[in-house]
Amino acid sequence: MNNILHKQSLTNCTFPISDFKLVKKKVLNWAQQFDTFCFLDNHQYQIEPHSMECLLAAGVKNKINGNAGNGLRELQQFIDKNRNCLFGHLGYDLKNETRKIVSERFDRLHFPDYFFFEPEIIIRITNDSIKIESEKNNRKILQDILTLNFTSELENNSDLLQIENRISKQEYLEIIEKLKYHIHRGDCYEINFCQEFFAEEAIIDPLEVYQKLSSLSPNPFSAFYKLEDKFLICASPERFLKKEGGKILSQPIKGTSSRFLQDKINDEKSRQDLYASEKDRSENVMVVDLVRNDLSRICKEGTVKLEELYGIYSFPQVHQMISTVSGELKENVSFTEIIRATFPMGSMTGAPKKRVMELIDQYEETKRGIFSGALGYIDPGGDLPAGQAGFDFNVIIRSILYNASDKYLSFLVGSGITFLSDAEKEYEECLLKAKAILSVLKN
DSSP states (O other): TTTTOOOOOBBEEEEEEEOOOHHHHHHHHHHHHEEEEEEEEEOOOOOOOOOEEEEEEEEEEEEEEOOOOHHHHHHHHHHHHOSEEEEEEOGGGGHHHHHOOOOOOOOOOOOSSEEEEEEEEEEOOSEEEEEESSSSOHHHHHHHHHHHHOOOOOOOOOOOOOOOOSSSSHHHHHHHHHHHHHHHHHHEEEEEEEEEEEEEOOOOHHHHHHHHHHHHSTTTTTEEEETTEEEEEEEEEEEEEEEEETEEEEEOOEEEEEEOTOOOOHHHHHHHHHOOOOOHHHHHHHHHHHHHHHHHHBOOOOOOEEEEEEEEEOOSSEEEEEEEEEBOOOOTTTTHHHHHHOOSSSGGGEEEEHHHHHHHHHHOBBOOOTSSSEEEEOOOTTTTGGOOOOEEEHHHOOOEEEETTTTTEEEEEEEOOOOOOHHHHHHHHHHHHHHHHHHHHHH
């Protein structure tokens, strides 16, 4: 214990540390004892606005979950009654409630459409401190974390996983041409189409897989989320929504190109090519317009603005084109009113939203479920009314989904289809986005 903690006296709930990476690893190992936890990891990226480095919520004091119907009304009531931080997710199929669409697709993962919980313990880790918030003995919790010798008792047959594609490449190419026909005749302007990779009889150690994925592809909105027998192993680079005070902000991603980490010249060329790409710019600006329209429904007139357009950000696996849109919220807008106006996020649907979501249901083979939903936290912010809470949510992409009871593993990848799309290149983009996950699962 002494080799991790500084020698200063440990006071209150915040304790100094000297080995950030080791403490983070021990906190993750310690969290495995809980049936439900949510671990959010920034991986030391400083993409603005930066919230915090690592955040763990573990154990359940109160919770709410369910499927689309009256879910958002019940969720708002739950938020209003709880003045403490809440953690959880919004599944893509809440669209059935926000946009009045019904999905009947295949689902082997069985995440609820929404789940939020008030945790028993919250742990915040920075480069030089760990803060523990609970009704228990916080010093004892810290000692348990730092002295834990963790050995997984879970089987792991990830080396033997037989990963299959729900549709063949030829089927994918044919679907893209059909979607381009819809665009050509004016049904929509852009549509995000996803395909599923899956494995049955899968036995994995989710923590081990998360640690491997984080090592290979650390991203600023990564997460490790356990909901009883269901796991989300997430390496997302994208923020959905952040609210701080009266300001709300969204950072949609549209546009992807390869990294060449061993070749600086080609890597920079790939970056510049992405910035100059007519197809990617077209796709990005359409989503920006959609986000601006969504935010205008809940923001004061004239306050929605574009803070950055076509920003190129580099991650371990890919370069991404990211834009930032913000606005000042109207008075007394509740959390679920914001979600009704903005969810699902435009980067994972397309435009116009309702029509493209109907086409997604028509052409995709798998129910998206938690994928392309959002994971994060709601912070009541001290004396603010619960309905005016601050929050921060990612976009659930670049993620492995796992149902341990059914031994079913799945991940989905997609791309934005426009009139300028080339079906072969879209397929290659999907494989590029799947590269890190396939590498981890195939060891």
